[in-house]
Amino acid sequence: MGVPMPGETALVATGLYAGATHGIPIEQIILVAALAAITGDNLGYMIGRSLGFRLLERLGRYVRLSEARLKIGQYLFLRHGGKIVFFGRFVAILRVFSAAIAGANRMPWRHFLAMNGLGGIIWASLFGIGPYLFGNQIKVVTGPLNTVLLLGAVVAVIVAVRFFLPHERELEARAEAALSAHRNRYS
Numbered sequence: 001m002g003v004p005m006p007g008e009t010a011l012v013a014t015g016l017y018a019g020a021t022h023g024i025p026i027e028q029i030i031l032v033a034a035l036a037a038i039t040g041d042n043l044g045y046m047i048g049r050s051l052g053f054r055l056l057e058r059l060g061r062y063v064r065l066s067e068a069r070l071k072i073g074q075y076l077f078l079r080h081g082g083k084i085v086f087f088g089r090f091v092a093i094l095r096v097f098s099a100a101i102a103g104a105n106r107m108p109w110r111h112f113l114a115m116n117g118l119g120g121i122i123w124a125s126l127f128g129i130g131p132y133l134f135g136n137q138i139k140v141v142t143g144p145l146n147t148v149l150l151l152g153a154v155v156a157v158i159v160a161v162r163f164f165l166p167h168e169r170e171l172e173a174r175a176e177a178a179l180s181a182h183r184n185r186y187s
Contacts, residue, residue: 014033014131015132026132029132037120038116044100047103048102049104049106052100053104056070056104068168068172069168071175074175074179075171075175076175077105078105078179079178081102081112082115085112089119
């Protein structure tokens with residue numbers, strides 16, 4: 001819910017313990033981890049939905065977030081929010097903020113819940129079953145994998161910014177049109 005916690009580390013450690021001792025059923029570990037991830041993100045979404053956009057409007061100018069750029073953010077979340085929420089579950093830094101950002105950008109809750117639920121279940125399954133089956137060898141894979149995913153996210157942000165700046169006016173026009181159509185549809 002926007003607070004960085006070692007959920008992945010705890011899940012890997014619990015999977016390792018369960019695989020070594022068979023003292024905890026792996027199904028229970030996955031269920032608890034998925035429910036905790038989904039619940040935490042839903043709380044983060046609600047916080048973002050109730051406070052996030054107002055904070056961005058009020059404080060955004062300090063980080064060069066104009067009203068037009070906030071609309072572009074809403075537009076991009078309207079079009080690609082599901083992908084951001086789903087894949088954000090697997091990227092360490094994005095995992096912490098994606099739910100609150102989805103709420104702040106008014107992503108429809110049902111779509112958020114579906115993508116967050118799917119991401120949470122797959123995340124819990126991968127990071128629970130992997131250590132359970134492969135023991136300490138999973139650490140050899142997850143360390144580099146996290147680094148690769150983080151680097152991929154950084155590269156994606158750089159590419160997005162390099163694309164965004166020259167096309168900002170065009171995106172503003174698209175965002176305004178799409179958000180107006182979206183508001184008219186749900187009004």
